Amino acid sequence: TVYDPDAPTGSGWWHWIVYDLPASTQQLPADAGKASAPQLPTGARMGPNDYGSASFGGACPPPGDKPHRYIFTLHALDVEQLALPAKPSAALIGYMIKAHSLGEARLEALYSR
Numbered sequence: 001t002v003y004d005p006d007a008p009t010g011s012g013w014w015h016w017i018v019y020d021l022p023a024s025t026q027q028l029p030a031d032a033g034k035a036s037a038p039q040l041p042t043g044a045r046m047g048p049n050d051y052g053s054a055s056f057g058g059a060c061p062p063p064g065d066k067p068h069r070y071i072f073t074l075h076a077l078d079v080e081q082l083a084l085p086a087k088p089s090a091a092l093i094g095y096m097i098k099a100h101s102l103g104e105a106r107l108e109a110l111y112s113r
Contacts, residue, residue, distance in 0.1 A: 001075075001097075002056070006068040009050075015070070016056040017047035017093055020081045032056070043081065047093040059111045067112040076102040 007013035016033055021044045029039045033056025038046060051057035061068040077100040084096060 001071075001073045001094075003071045003073070004059070004061070004068050005071065006061070006066070007050075008062065008065070014050045014090055015059070016049055017090055018044060019047060019084075019093055019097065020044050023080070047088060048090050050090075061112055063113045065112065067110040070109045070111060072107040072109070074105045076104065078102050 001014070001018070002016040003012055003014055005012040018033070018040065022041050025041050025044075028041075031037070031039045033040075033046065035053050035055030038055070040046070046054040046056075048054055049057045059068065059070055075097050077097065079100050082093070082096045082100065084092065088096075
């Protein structure tokens, strides 16, 4: 997942939700989150972001705002795939991730314009 907790929304901003990545995944190509032709490993799926699409939505803090934190989180789960319907909500994906979590790793990046 990629999340900006500093977005001026009162609830942050989800930039990317990817789930069902195979455990053997070691990297993703640059266009992995492209809406029209995602370059994800077989079986991986994208959920809806706060831009309203199943894709990666790039960083876009308001010009002149303080630097925003972009939190990239990789979740280790106790299942190979989440039992989700074809078009789950972001909230349902998050719930299922938390329900099956074994651990997580985070990387935080700062960006401003």
